[in-house]
Amino acid sequence: MQARDALNYDYSVAKCFTYAAILFGIVGMLIGVVIAYQMAFPELNYLAGEYGTFSRLRPLHTSGVIFGFLLSGIFAAWYYIGQRVLKVSIAESPFLMFISKLHFWLYMILMVCAVISLFMGISTSKEYAELEWPLDILVVVVWVLWGLNIFGLIGIRREKTLYISMWYFIATFLGVAMLYLFNNMEVPTYFVAGTGKWYHSVSMYAGSNDAMVQWWYGHNAVAFIFTVPIIAMIYYFLPKESGQPVFSYKLSLLSFWGLMFVYLWAGGHHLLYSTVPDWVQTMGSIFSIILILPSWGSAINILLTMKGQWGQLKENPLIKLMIFASTFYMFSTLEGPILAIKSVNALAHFTDWVPGHVHDGTLGWVGFMIMAALYHMAPRMFNREIFSKKLIEAQFWIQTTGIVLYFSSMWIAGITQGMMWRATDQFGNLAYSFIDTVTVLIPYYAIRATGGLLYLVGFFIFTYNMYKTMTVSKAIEAEPQNASPMAA
Amino acid sequence: MFHWLERNPFFFAVGVFLVIAYAGVVTILPDFMETARPVVGTKPYTVLQLAGRQVYIKDDCNACHSQLVRPFKSETDRYGMYSLSGEYAYDRPFLWGSKRTGPDLMRVGNYRTSDWHEYHMSDPISVVPGSIMPAYKHMFKNIADIDTAYAEALTVKKVFNTPYDQPDMPKLGTHEEAKKAVMEEAALIVADMKSQEVKEAFKRGEIKEIVALIAYLNSLK
Numbered sequence: 001m002q003a004r005d006a007l008n009y010d011y012s013v014a015k016c017f018t019y020a021a022i023l024f025g026i027v028g029m030l031i032g033v034v035i036a037y038q039m040a041f042p043e044l045n046y047l048a049g050e051y052g053t054f055s056r057l058r059p060l061h062t063s064g065v066i067f068g069f070l071l072s073g074i075f076a077a078w079y080y081i082g083q084r085v086l087k088v089s090i091a092e093s094p095f096l097m098f099i100s101k102l103h104f105w106l107y108m109i110l111m112v113c114a115v116i117s118l119f120m121g122i123s124t125s126k127e128y129a130e131l132e133w134p135l136d137i138l139v140v141v142v143w144v145l146w147g148l149n150i151f152g153l154i155g156i157r158r159e160k161t162l163y164i165s166m167w168y169f170i171a172t173f174l175g176v177a178m179l180y181l182f183n184n185m186e187v188p189t190y191f192v193a194g195t196g197k198w199y200h201s202v203s204m205y206a207g208s209n210d211a212m213v214q215w216w217y218g219h220n221a222v223a224f225i226f227t228v229p230i231i232a233m234i235y236y237f238l239p240k241e242s243g244q245p246v247f248s249y250k251l252s253l254l255s256f257w258g259l260m261f262v263y264l265w266a267g268g269h270h271l272l273y274s275t276v277p278d279w280v281q282t283m284g285s286i287f288s289i290i291l292i293l294p295s296w297g298s299a300i301n302i303l304l305t306m307k308g309q310w311g312q313l314k315e316n317p318l319i320k321l322m323i324f325a326s327t328f329y330m331f332s333t334l335e336g337p338i339l340a341i342k343s344v345n346a347l348a349h350f351t352d353w354v355p356g357h358v359h360d361g362t363l364g365w366v367g368f369m370i371m372a373a374l375y376h377m378a379p380r381m382f383n384r385e386i387f388s389k390k391l392i393e394a395q396f397w398i399q400t401t402g403i404v405l406y407f408s409s410m411w412i413a414g415i416t417q418g419m420m421w422r423a424t425d426q427f428g429n430l431a432y433s434f435i436d437t438v439t440v441l442i443p444y445y446a447i448r449a450t451g452g453l454l455y456l457v458g459f460f461i462f463t464y465n466m467y468k469t470m471t472v473s474k475a476i477e478a479e480p481q482n483a484s485p486m487a488a
Numbered sequence: 489m490f491h492w493l494e495r496n497p498f499f500f501a502v503g504v505f506l507v508i509a510y511a512g513v514v515t516i517l518p519d520f521m522e523t524a525r526p527v528v529g530t531k532p533y534t535v536l537q538l539a540g541r542q543v544y545i546k547d548d549c550n551a552c553h554s555q556l557v558r559p560f561k562s563e564t565d566r567y568g569m570y571s572l573s574g575e576y577a578y579d580r581p582f583l584w585g586s587k588r589t590g591p592d593l594m595r596v597g598n599y600r601t602s603d604w605h606e607y608h609m610s611d612p613i614s615v616v617p618g619s620i621m622p623a624y625k626h627m628f629k630n631i632a633d634i635d636t637a638y639a640e641a642l643t644v645k646k647v648f649n650t651p652y653d654q655p656d657m658p659k660l661g662t663h664e665e666a667k668k669a670v671m672e673e674a675a676l677i678v679a680d681m682k683s684q685e686v687k688e689a690f691k692r693g694e695i696k697e698i699v700a701l702i703a704y705l706n707s708l709k
Contacts, residue, residue: 038622039589045622053622055548121546125581154497162494167504170497174505182512187647189639195663196636200542202643207576209524211584212516253490260504264511273558274584275573277519287511350554350588422562430565434591439618 009083010091011381013100017076018374018381020108022463024068029456031061036449040442051119059130060118065362066128066225068111073370074172074229075107075146080377081165081236082150086157096152103145110138122199126214128221129183133201136184143180147173164252168232171260175224183217208275212267219267226361228259230325230369231298237369237376238305238322242312243482247304255297262291269340272349281342288340295333302326316483317392321372324400328364332357347418352441352448356410363403363455371395371462378469379484385476386486387468391461399458405451413444527574532641532650533707534658536670536695539637540704543697544583547624552589555708568595578650590621597709602680605702610683624698628685632700638666674699677706 038044038054045053079100083089090096113135123130150173186201205213239246246252268284303326312319335357339348348354379385423431476485493500533541557563559570571594576582604615609627612619641660644650652660660666677699678690686696
């Protein structure tokens with residue numbers, strides 16, 4: 001094939017991951033809404049006995065959304081972007097095609113096993129790394145397959161220079177691989193003792209060390225799953241959708257290497273006032289604040305890509321989704337460092353402010369960006385225009401309302417909680433018992449759950465719109481340049 | 489240099505890896521030995537306590553309860569002495585938690601009793617009006633997994649030199665000895681409990697999850 005010919009990119013795997021993202025999005029967010037309502041109305045805990053309690057569902061929600069919805073979205077984007085920026089079709093290599101399909105199916109098997117095992121309460125207790133060792137090994141296999149894909153495709157590329165998105169995908173692969181391996185070091189007990197459950201294991205690290213490793217992982221899972229690959233996506237999709245070049249190459253260079261260097265130091269901010277060494281806590285705090293620079297560097301670079309073209313924000317709802325996503329990125333990367341300041345952390349740690357912070361990042365930045373990406377990909381993968389622009393508009397406003405309800409209620413709840421825990425009366429005694437600080441939050445929990453429900457409703461609208469786009473929407477002949485075609 | 493890196497993916501990947509791995513090496517490794525030392529009086533968990541700890545993890549109690557008292561007056565007034573690193577020397581995994589929907593449990597063994605826990609687990613609002621905690625009635629039905637707990641204790645003893653069977657430390661012994669010790673320990677807790685179902689099961693030689701969980705919670709001091 002001549003390099004100048006239009007390539008026939010193969011979207012079969014990207015399509016599979018698109019379906020998976022939608023499926024796990026619904027499942028993960030639905031469970032999220034259920035557990036949010038359970039906090040406001042505890043009676044809802046008893047609908048399914050042992051398997052319906054908040055505590056069993058909570059890891060299912062986090063893992064379902066992070067590793068189901070989010071990772072599927074990232075993989076879908078990779079199988080779409082990777083070919084295009086490297087100017088090579090996966091179908092050109094039977095080996096890579098096989099690896100891609102294996103990647104998808106093993107990933108699906110893994111997700112099913114994960115759901116079953118978490119329902120059964122098989123857990124290592126480590127947040128976002130709850131799976132026991134047999135599934136950990138499967139995770140590693142799935143991840144290695146993805147790595148083979150990335151580097152295999154790079155190996156046969158026609159475009160010699162790696163586009164910015166590729167930098168971020170490579171970093172995602174390496175970062176998660178390193179973090180996951182070290183945090184999940186476990187000794188299977190059955191093989192040492194010869195009795196008990198075969199899948200049970202015990203952590204290689206104890207106490208404060210375990211905590212350090214876990215939050216080094218936990219925080220940087222945020223970095224390399226919530227942040228880095230999403231930046232990869234926006235650096236590709238926003239310029240494509242808007243027809244504008246990325247604002248500054250130098251800024252993207254600076255923010256990329258800055259992010260790589262600074263992010264990994266910040267995990268310590270989860271352990272302020274704990275028993276890990278003071279200097280680790282201080283480093284965590286300081287580097288969290290420095291982290292504003294590379295984060296805002298990327299965000300500003302992305303926002304300024306629209307320089308002189310802000311009108312597109314009115315005409316194209318996909319641009320609106322992406323620009324809003326970046327704004328939420330700036331918002332939560334400012335909020336995070338504020339929470340990492342020791343005095344603020346003393347008040348906010350252990351409170352509802354923290355889930356609030358996580359969700360304005362995930363709902364606003366990650367969720368919006370993934371949906372925008374899937375919308376952008378759909379007309380090109382299915383050769384049909386997007387079914388309805390009006391539905392995207394409706395979805396946007398419903399979800400934005402949901403996010404605002406979510407984080408505002410959680411701010412108020414978190415600060416209320418923190419203040420009540422430390423409040424003393426005139427004699428210096430604690431002013432409230434713990435349960436006082438719980439019952440006062442019920443209205444905020446109800447508001448939060450409703451915010452989550454609105455977001456889920458928006459996601460159903462998205463699902464419907466995507467379904468219609470794939471099935472009945474008007475066919476298009478040539479691949480659209482820039483703005484995705486959509487019916488009114 | 490960066491232009492060159494962008495054309496050489498291998499070196500690019502190596503570069504990225506070094507830059508991201510650096511922070512972990514600097515922040516995590518140096519303190520590994522230091523923070524792993526137990527403080528005087530800290531003991532490994534007995535097999536029954538370990539079984540309870542596994543129940544605690546299975547039902548994700550750590551999603552809502554922390555086990556870390558921070559050095560603030562409000563916390564030491566409420567929960568007791570602030571946490572020291574060495575107190576966690578035998579905690580695999582650590583269970584500090586990240587959110588307090590319920591109170592901290594680091595020293596709950598100092599101020600709650602077996603029957604309080606029993607009521608709390610079967611019907612939380614009977615002891616804490618207004619509680620939003622789910623009831624964990626299935627813990628009164630499910631049987632505690634003593635074998636896996638024994639396997640865990642033996643594993644940490646063999647692999648990490650956790651000091652079982654040493655002077656003033658919990659005895660582990662053989663599987664049979666451990667089972668016998670578990671029954672003796674459980675008998676004391678069952679005696680404090682009100683549930684007939686649990687008592688009768690214990691007479692048949694079954695230890696319910698709730699018994700193990702209470703043994704664990706009582707050990708948190």
